[in-house]
Amino acid sequence: MKKLVVLVVVLLVSACGVKPTGVVPAGPAPTLRNPGSSGRGTDVTLYFVIDGRLAPVTRATGSTVGVENALSTLLAGPTTDEARDGYVTDLPVRSGPIILSPGPPAAITFSFPLKPITDVGINQLVCTAFAALAAQSSYAIDGTISLSGTDVQLPYQTCQAF
Amino acid sequence: MVEDDAAVREGLQLALRRQGHVVHTAESGERGIEVLVHQHPDIVVLDLMLPGMDGFETCRRMRVSGPIPIIMLTARSDDFDVVAGLEAGADDYVAKPVEPRVLDARIRAVLRRAVSERPAGGQPEPQERHGDLVIDRAGLEVTKGGAPVSLTPTELKLLLELSRTPGQVFSRQQILAAVWDHDYLGDSRLVDACVQRLRAKIEDVPAKPEHVQTVRGFGYRFGRS
Amino acid sequence: MIRQVRSWLAGLRPRLVAAFAVIMILGATAAAGASYVSARTAILTGIQDQTMLKLRDQIVAYLPTVSLPPSQATLDAFATALKPSGALVVYHDLHSSSGMTVDEVPAELHQTVASSTNIQFQRVDNQGFPMFFVGIPVQTGSGTTSGIEVYAKASLDQQQAAIDDLARQAWLVSALALPFAVGVALLAARQVLRPVRALNTAADQLGRGRLDVRLRVKGSDELAQLVTTFNHTAAELQRTVGTLRAMEADARRFVADVSHELRTPLAAMNAVTDVLDEDAGQLPADTAVAARLVSAETKRLTRLVQDLIEISRFDAGRAELRREELDVAAAVSDSIAARGWEPGSEDSGLVSDLPPRITAALDRRRLDIVVANLVGNALRHGAPPVEVVLRAERGEVVLTVTDHGPGIPVEVLPRVFDRFAKADTARARSEGSGLGLSIARENARLHGGDIVAANTGTGARFELRLPREALFGEAR
Numbered sequence: 100m101k102k103l104v105v106l107v108v109v110l111l112v113s114a115c116g117v118k119p120t121g122v123v124p125a126g127p128a129p130t131l132r133n134p135g136s137s138g139r140g141t142d143v144t145l146y147f148v149i150d151g152r153l154a155p156v157t158r159a160t161g162s163t164v165g166v167e168n169a170l171s172t173l174l175a176g177p178t179t180d181e182a183r184d185g186y187v188t189d190l191p192v193r194s195g196p197i198i199l200s201p202g203p204p205a206a207i208t209f210s211f212p213l214k215p216i217t218d219v220g221i222n223q224l225v226c227t228a229f230a231a232l233a234a235q236s237s238y239a240i241d242g243t244i245s246l247s248g249t250d251v252q253l254p255y256q257t258c259q260a261f
Numbered sequence: 262m263v264e265d266d267a268a269v270r271e272g273l274q275l276a277l278r279r280q281g282h283v284v285h286t287a288e289s290g291e292r293g294i295e296v297l298v299h300q301h302p303d304i305v306v307l308d309l310m311l312p313g314m315d316g317f318e319t320c321r322r323m324r325v326s327g328p329i330p331i332i333m334l335t336a337r338s339d340d341f342d343v344v345a346g347l348e349a350g351a352d353d354y355v356a357k358p359v360e361p362r363v364l365d366a367r368i369r370a371v372l373r374r375a376v377s378e379r380p381a382g383g384q385p386e387p388q389e390r391h392g393d394l395v396i397d398r399a400g401l402e403v404t405k406g407g408a409p410v411s412l413t414p415t416e417l418k419l420l421l422e423l424s425r426t427p428g429q430v431f432s433r434q435q436i437l438a439a440v441w442d443h444d445y446l447g448d449s450r451l452v453d454a455c456v457q458r459l460r461a462k463i464e465d466v467p468a469k470p471e472h473v474q475t476v477r478g479f480g481y482r483f484g485r486s
Numbered sequence: 487m488i489r490q491v492r493s494w495l496a497g498l499r500p501r502l503v504a505a506f507a508v509i510m511i512l513g514a515t516a517a518a519g520a521s522y523v524s525a526r527t528a529i530l531t532g533i534q535d536q537t538m539l540k541l542r543d544q545i546v547a548y549l550p551t552v553s554l555p556p557s558q559a560t561l562d563a564f565a566t567a568l569k570p571s572g573a574l575v576v577y578h579d580l581h582s583s584s585g586m587t588v589d590e591v592p593a594e595l596h597q598t599v600a601s602s603t604n605i606q607f608q609r610v611d612n613q614g615f616p617m618f619f620v621g622i623p624v625q626t627g628s629g630t631t632s633g634i635e636v637y638a639k640a641s642l643d644q645q646q647a648a649i650d651d652l653a654r655q656a657w658l659v660s661a662l663a664l665p666f667a668v669g670v671a672l673l674a675a676r677q678v679l680r681p682v683r684a685l686n687t688a689a690d691q692l693g694r695g696r697l698d699v700r701l702r703v704k705g706s707d708e709l710a711q712l713v714t715t716f717n718h719t720a721a722e723l724q725r726t727v728g729t730l731r732a733m734e735a736d737a738r739r740f741v742a743d744v745s746h747e748l749r750t751p752l753a754a755m756n757a758v759t760d761v762l763d764e765d766a767g768q769l770p771a772d773t774a775v776a777a778r779l780v781s782a783e784t785k786r787l788t789r790l791v792q793d794l795i796e797i798s799r800f801d802a803g804r805a806e807l808r809r810e811e812l813d814v815a816a817a818v819s820d821s822i823a824a825r826g827w828e829p830g831s832e833d834s835g836l837v838s839d840l841p842p843r844i845t846a847a848l849d850r851r852r853l854d855i856v857v858a859n860l861v862g863n864a865l866r867h868g869a870p871p872v873e874v875v876l877r878a879e880r881g882e883v884v885l886t887v888t889d890h891g892p893g894i895p896v897e898v899l900p901r902v903f904d905r906f907a908k909a910d911t912a913r914a915r916s917e918g919s920g921l922g923l924s925i926a927r928e929n930a931r932l933h934g935g936d937i938v939a940a941n942t943g944t945g946a947r948f949e950l951r952l953p954r955e956a957l958f959g960e961a962r
Contacts, residue, residue, distance in 0.1 A: 117530065117609065117616035117646045122595050124604040125538060128623045129546045131554065131632050144550035152543070155550045229551030243563070257563050258551045266750050272757030279761060358753035358788050361760055433810070448851075449810065478811055 144230035145173045146223045147186035153222055153259070155230065156181055166207065167197045169231035173223060189220035204255070205232065205244045213248030221246065226258035262286050262306040263293035263319065264334065269357075273306075276361035282368070290319030297323060304368055308334045309346055317349040324350035328413040330371040334359060347454030352415040353441060354448075370442035374414040389424065391484060394463055394472060396424055405463055415440065416459045419452075423473060423483035432480040456481060498682065499675045506671030507664060514663035518656035526649045530609075530642070537640045538605060538620045541571045545622055545636055552624075554632060558582065564636075574637040591637050595621050599635050609642070616642040681709045685716060697724035742798035748791045755784045793921040796855075797905065800928040807932050809847040809956055814883050815840035815876055817850055821857040822874070827865065835870025836861070844878045846954040852929040853952075856937070857885070859926040860948050864889040868945050878954075882935070885950040893941040902939045903927045926950075 143164040144155045156177070164172075174193050177186040195210035207228060213221070228244055245254040262277075264270040265288050274284045285300050287293035290311050297305065305323060309316030320331055333346040333354040343354055353367050389396040393406045401417060403410045412420065418440045423431065431439075433449035441451060456475075460467040474482055548567045552560060561582035565575045572585020581588050595608045599621035607620040617639055624634040684701055691699045699720060701713045759781040766774040766781075799805050818840055822829060829838035864872040868889020877884045894902055906920035927937045935952035 117526075117642050117649060119611045119616070120607075120609040122592075122598040122606050122608045124602070125607055125620075126542075126605050128603045128605055128625045129542060129549055131549050131552060131624050131626055131634070146547075153547055154543075155547055157550070226548075226551055233551050233553040257566050258548060259567055259569075266754065268754030269750060269757065272754040275761060276757045279764075358749055358756045358792070361757050449808070 142234070143169050143172060144227065144234070145169065146226040146230070147173075147177050147181065147188050148219060148223070149185045149187070153219065153226060154186065155226070156186060164231065164234070166199045166205075166228050166231040166235075169227055170197050170207070170224060173227045188223065189217050190223055191216065191220075206247060207244060208247040209249070211248060212250035213246060213253060214250050221253065221256065222259050225256045229258045263288075263290060263311065263316075264306075264308040265289065265311050266308075269308075273359065273361065273364070277365065277368075280361070280365045282365075290314035290316065290322075293319055294322055294326070297326065297329065302329070304330045304332065304371055306332050306334060306364070306368070307351070309342055317345055320346065320349040320351055324413075328411055328416075330374070330414055332364070332367055332371060343448070344450060344454070347450060348457070350413075350458065352413060352455075353451060366442075371415065373442070374418045374440065391424065391427070391472060396420065403463070410462050412459070412462060415455055416462070419455050419459055420463070420473075420483075423481060427484040428482060430476045430479050430482045436480065452481070499672075499679055502675040502678065503668055503671040506674060507667040510663050510667030510670070511660055514660045514667075515656070518659045522652050522656045525652050529645050529648055533640060533642065533645055534607060534618055534620075537571075537618060537638060538607060538622075541568070541573060541620060541636065541638045542605065542622055544568050544571060544573075545624065549624065552634070554626075554634075556580070556634065564634075568636065568638075571638045576635045576637070577633050586637065586639050590619075590639065591621070592619055595619055595637075596635075599623050599637075601631065603629060603631060616646050618642055678709070681713065685709075685713065688716065688720075692720055692723070697727055738798060738801045741794060742802065745791050745794040745798060748787075749795070752784065752788050752791055755780075756788050759784050790921075793925060796925050797921055797928070800925075800932070805928070805932055807852070808849050810850060811845055811847050812850055812853075813842065814844045814846050814848065814853075814885075815842050817848070817853055818857050818874065818876060818885065821854040822861060824854075825858055825862065827861065829874070835865065835872055836874065837871045838874040840874070840876045844876060844883055846883045846952065847956055848883075848933060848952060849929075852932065856926045856929050856950060859922040860885075860887040860937075860950065863887075863922060864891075864946070864948070867891060879951075881954055882951050883954055885952075886947055887950075888942060888945060888947040890945040892945075893943075894939060894946045896941075899939060899941070903937070 142157050143160050144157050146153050147156055148154070158172070158178075171194070173188070174190055176182075176188050176190075176192060191211075193209075193211045197210070198208040200206045200208070205228075207224075216224075224246060225244065232244075243255040243257055245252060246256055247253070262270065262273060262284055264273065264286065267288070270286050270288065274286055277284050285296050285302060287296045291314055293305070293307070296302075307316055307320055307323075311319065314322075316333065320333070323329055323331060331351045333351040335342045335346060335354055335356050346354055352371055355364050355367055389398070395404045397403070398421065403412060403417070403420065419436065422436065422439050433452045436452045437443040437449065440455075443451075456473055457467075460470050460473055463472055464470045472483060474484075476482055544567070548564060551567075552564060556564070556577050558580055561575045561577055561580055565573060565582035565584045568575065569584040574581060574583040574586050574588060574591065576588060592608055592610050595606055598606050600623070602623055603625040605620065605622050607618065610617050610619065618641075619637065619639045622636045624632045624636070626632045681704070688699050688701050697720060700717050703710050703713050703717070762777040762781040766777045769777060819829075819838070822836070822838070827836050829836045861872065861874060864887050868891030871890060873886070873888045875886045875888070877886075903923050903926075905924045923937075923939075930937045930950055930952060933952045935950065937948055937950045940947050940949070
């Protein structure tokens with residue numbers, strides 16, 4: 100009886116409030132895959148939008164993809180399979196030459212106006228550009244790039260990962 | 262003496278004879294009455310436990326034949342027997358086993374009652390009149406409405422003692438000492454039983470006595486205070 | 487009062503109530519506690535998972551733009567990118583933050599994350615405020631640590647408040663269960679205790695001699711079995727006691743019958759003892775001795791039989807009390823004088839203090855028996871002076887008889903009033919019948935009084951107490 104009471108009291112007291120814990124593992128860590136570290140430069144990472152947030156999509160390509168090609172691919176929009184998985188783009192479908200002038204900071208010039216493009220769309224462009232730069236393991240050092248359109252120049256852009 | 266047990270009868274007879282009494286014995290009540298008729302004893306000593314006619318019935322029949330004094334022998338001093346014996350008319354009782362000395366003393370006391378007042382004192386006292394009751398102390402006669410009342414010596418002595426000082430209250434112990442010559446341990450039921458018998462003879466309505474009155478808690482008195 | 491409370495607490499009812507209350511509260515607490523625990527887990531898991539998943543998703547999203555080894559600028563960009571989580575990005579000695587500082591990270595977490603390829607989290611108590619820290623290492627494609635670690639924290643204050651609310655509710659539910667539990671317990675206790683109380687009453691009556699008490703058997707539970715057993719026991723007891731009483735009555739009746747049967751031959755013998763005594767002088771010497779012996783023993787035997795008859799009359803309940811108003815001092819004096827004892831005289835050894843005018847309604851003959859027995863006993867067994875003192879005390883008359891002898895042996899004292907209890911076992915045959923004190927006490931009790939015996943240190947004292955008036959309800 101006495102033991103039971105003690106047990107109950109201990110349980111009641113210990114169950115109260117938020118108790119500190121030790122270090123608890125919770126699933127595998129995210130993996131950094133880019134040519135710089137893995138030695139495989141045949142993937143291209145494109146940023147689309149899913150559920151309102153930016154999400155990277157990796158496409159396997161036969162060869163190394165440059166920033167210009169990556170951005171062109173991005174502007175082409177998600178594939179049918181990607182669209183079926185819920186990926187959309189906030190960018191208008193555009194084509195035309197994209198010129199990269201390696202910096203630092205790197206500057207990218209588009210042949211269409213940037214103003215009509217939403218912040219999310221700009222972010223898609225910036226992140227995809229960063230990913231492509233990172234894949235070449237040479238350009239992403241300072242963390243900013245500038246974007247130029249036919250109407251406006253957007254300096255010091257960073258990839259906002261949300 | 263009426264006693265069914267031969268040994269007791271013989272022993273008591275021997276003891277009483279040595280005290281100077283002349284003893285006739287009977288072994289049953291019927292025989293006792295016969296002896297009573299033929300021998301005219303002064304007193305009867307009667308055992309209560311008798312075969313055939315028992316002591317109570319014998320006592321009653323002897324009472325009818327005359328005012329003979331009777332002393333009961335109660336084999337058991339059980340209260341019921343004592344009361345029944347006294348109601349049957351016994352003057353006194355002695356519980357068995359009997360001390361011959363005690364029996365002798367009782368016998369003599371009863372006989373004194375019967376004898377002592379008999380010789381007329383000499384001085385002719387006037388007859389006392391209490392209502393329709395007339396007591397003649399000299400002649401030891403009591404008449405009620407002119408008719409003589411037959412009293413046993415004990416009843417007569419009781420009446421004389423009480424009526425000597427009308428209105429005075431006597432305790433039962435006083436009455437026992439005066440009438441029965443009993444010591445301090447006398448049985449007050451003797452008095453009560455005798456008073457009952459006396460009332461039956463001299464009162465108009467024994468349940469509402471005028472002459473012998475009960476004083477609750479104390480005793481008796483004669484007449485009104 | 488305190489003792490009453492204590493005895494009540496020691497009873498079955500409070501134990502039942504307590505047991506019920508404890509069980510009810512345990513049940514309520516367990517239920518409330520279980521829901522509390524699961525709710526708490528849900529709340530904490532919600533915020534923790536949200537924090538972790540959000541940060542991981544952000545990292546996963548951003549990682550493609552990061553190349554190894556990162557420069558401070560890369561870390562700064564990374565941290566900026568993770569600004570919504572206020573995260574801290576660490577790469578070996580380099581670090582950059584959009585919220586928390588590197589010092590805030592718990593050392594244990596930091597160590598674990600540095601050598602791990604798993605997401606780790608830890609809750610810590612920060613001066614009373616619970617904090618949630620998550621550390622996410624970045625692993626390389628080959629499954630080794632990259633050296634990049636991201637940390638974020640979240641305050642659990644709101645969660646703590648919500649959980650405290652839950653706890654309060656759980657306690658409240660438990661507390662509300664208490665009066666209910668006590669009520670139910672009292673009800674149940676009464677159900678159980680009613681037959682127990684009935685049994686107790688019945689057993690009490692049985693103990694007081696009411697052997698015909700029985701209980702009605704209700705139901706077939708353990709209590710009913712107990713009642714059945716009780717009834718059987720009572721019936722058996724009644725039967726046994728009845729048998730014993732019958733046997734005892736038989737034995738007493740036998741003594742009474744024997745005594746009565748002895749009386750007639752004794753009456754005959756007693757009638758002639760005087761003759762033997764008187765004529766003994768004229769008999770040859772041997773015959774005279776024999777005659778005196780027979781005479782003396784006959785008288786003794788007569789006394790014994792008379793006492794036996796007296797006792798058996800008490801046993802049969804046929805002893806009759808005839809009270810009359812009397813002066814107790816005079817009655818006591820008469821008793822003493824009648825035995826030939828003379829108070830005050832040198833050789834009698836008897837001193838009396840009998841103040842007059844103490845009256846009482848007593849049975850004269852029975853008082854005489856008591857006085858004769860007590861005084862005779864003192865004169866026989868004690869040593870002079872024997873003091874006889876009469877006093878009136880409220881509703882009682884008290885007569886003490888004190889001697890200055892050796893007193894009553896302690897082993898005899900408790901049963902000095904028993905029949906044939908002899909103080910001096912060596913002297914097996916005393917003058918008394920051995921029944922004198924028994925008869926004296928029976929007589930005293932018949933009056934509603936009693937006699938007690940005690941040793942004064944210089945002798946024995948017997949104290950007779952008799953009520954002065956007839957007791958209420960006494961048969962006259």
